[in-house]
Amino acid sequence: MSTAAPIHVPLPDATAEHQARRRLDELVKPVGSLGRLEELAAWLCGAHGTVPPRPLDDVRVVVFAGDHGVSRTAPGSPGVSAYPREITAAMVRVFCAGTSGVTVLAREVGARVRVLDVAVDAELDDVPREVVARKVRRGSGSVDVEDALAPGEAERAFSVGRAVADEEIDAGACVLVPGDMGIGNSTVAAALTGASLGLPAREVVGTGTGVDEPGRAHKVAVVDRALRRAGDRVGDPFDRLTALGSACAAATAGFLVQAAVRSTPVVLDGVFSVAAALVARDIAPGAARWWLAGHASTEPAQRLGLASLGLEPILDLRLRLGEGSGAVQAVPVLRAARAVLAGMSTLAEAT
Numbered sequence: 001m002s003t004a005a006p007i008h009v010p011l012p013d014a015t016a017e018h019q020a021r022r023r024l025d026e027l028v029k030p031v032g033s034l035g036r037l038e039e040l041a042a043w044l045c046g047a048h049g050t051v052p053p054r055p056l057d058d059v060r061v062v063v064f065a066g067d068h069g070v071s072r073t074a075p076g077s078p079g080v081s082a083y084p085r086e087i088t089a090a091m092v093r094v095f096c097a098g099t100s101g102v103t104v105l106a107r108e109v110g111a112r113v114r115v116l117d118v119a120v121d122a123e124l125d126d127v128p129r130e131v132v133a134r135k136v137r138r139g140s141g142s143v144d145v146e147d148a149l150a151p152g153e154a155e156r157a158f159s160v161g162r163a164v165a166d167e168e169i170d171a172g173a174c175v176l177v178p179g180d181m182g183i184g185n186s187t188v189a190a191a192l193t194g195a196s197l198g199l200p201a202r203e204v205v206g207t208g209t210g211v212d213e214p215g216r217a218h219k220v221a222v223v224d225r226a227l228r229r230a231g232d233r234v235g236d237p238f239d240r241l242t243a244l245g246s247a248c249a250a251a252t253a254g255f256l257v258q259a260a261v262r263s264t265p266v267v268l269d270g271v272f273s274v275a276a277a278l279v280a281r282d283i284a285p286g287a288a289r290w291w292l293a294g295h296a297s298t299e300p301a302q303r304l305g306l307a308s309l310g311l312e313p314i315l316d317l318r319l320r321l322g323e324g325s326g327a328v329q330a331v332p333v334l335r336a337a338r339a340v341l342a343g344m345s346t347l348a349e350a351t
């Protein structure tokens with residue numbers, strides 16, 4: 001059970017949000033005709049405390065990379081992923097080379113991408129030192145048979161995530177995007193989501209990187225064992241991260257909480273970031289007010305998690321890549337929402 005001091009999360013500015021709604025109704029268009037853009041514009045005003053909101057010109061993705069014990073498979077036995085765990089380390093090098101999916105998509109919208117090895121099960125001595133400087137451990141425990149983390153590690157990884165959010169915000173970030181890379185992490189995300197929402201494995205497990213139906217049935221069995229093993233320890237969010245999460249999940253939760261503490265909007269991405277968000281909300285109630293849902297993933301746990309957070313996805317492109325790839329594509333929509341308030345004249349001026 002964690003005894004850490006409560007974390008204070010500021011409230012968005014309700015007055016600015018209200019003023020934005022009034023202004024939106026006055027603009028040169030039928031009332032409400034810009035639909036979701038109007039809601040996003042008002043939300044941004046609440047977050048920034050100004051009408052119109054400030055330009056969203058410094059968007060930063062942090063990809064938390066790590067391995068998860070559930071992806072360790074004996075030769076000939078079924079696995080939880082369609083890909084081998086060695087892909088995680090290989091992908092960190094791809095992020096460093098600037099050719100990953102999220103890096104290419106982020107470039108299109110002028111966002112930056114930083115990758116951090118939080119728990120990759122390899123010594124990455126061929127990547128820049130700052131990529132590995134925050135490493136918490138090599139891999140995390142296999143949650144169906146053992147705790148993911150040793151005592152104190154969830155808190156340590158959570159602090160890493162908070163420190164990284166602080167660094168990005170101090171360097172000028174006005175929007176943060178949590179990215180993830182970790183073979184097997186859709187199983188861990190399902191376990192965390194099941195525990196956070198009190199749902200059975202069969203409802204939260206999806207196909208991840210593309211397992212077939214027997215593969216999904218195996219994942220359901222793994223998550224079911226994990227939920228039974230953890231029992232009622234999952235009531236405390238740090239115990240939940242220790243039993244069923246991973247160093248990456250804890251770091252991502254810390255990143256999301258600290259963004260809220262610093263009044264910095266977050267665009268959530270796929271199933272892993274949403275699973276971490278459910279835990280982060282339990283650590284810092286009110287933090288979810290600073291988060292938006294970038295897109296709807298094909299994973300059931302992501303959809304269920306967003307519904308519980310009260311967040312409606314901005315996009316639905318049937319993505320299931322992770323990395324922050326869906327969230328960055330929502331950035332132009334947010335910029336469009338801001339432009340409406342910043343640039344449109346009023347109906348009164350036209351008549």
Ligand SMILES: O=C(O)c1ccc[n+]([C@@H]2O[C@H](COP(=O)([O-])O)[C@@H](O)[C@H]2O)c1
Pocket residue numbers: 080081082083180181182183184185186187207208209210211269270271272297298299302319320321322323
């Ligand atoms: O974000 C999603 O919704 C998503 C859905 C399926 C897979 N992924 C990515 O694929 C990996 C996890 O899939 P798996 O099958 O290995 O558990 C991990 O690196 C995620 O970033 C991501």
Ligand SMILES: Cc1cc2nc[nH]c2cc1C
Pocket residue numbers: 083087091180181182209321322323
């Ligand atoms: C190649 C590859 C890239 C990824 N990016 C996020 N998850 C991934 C999984 C695989 C397999």
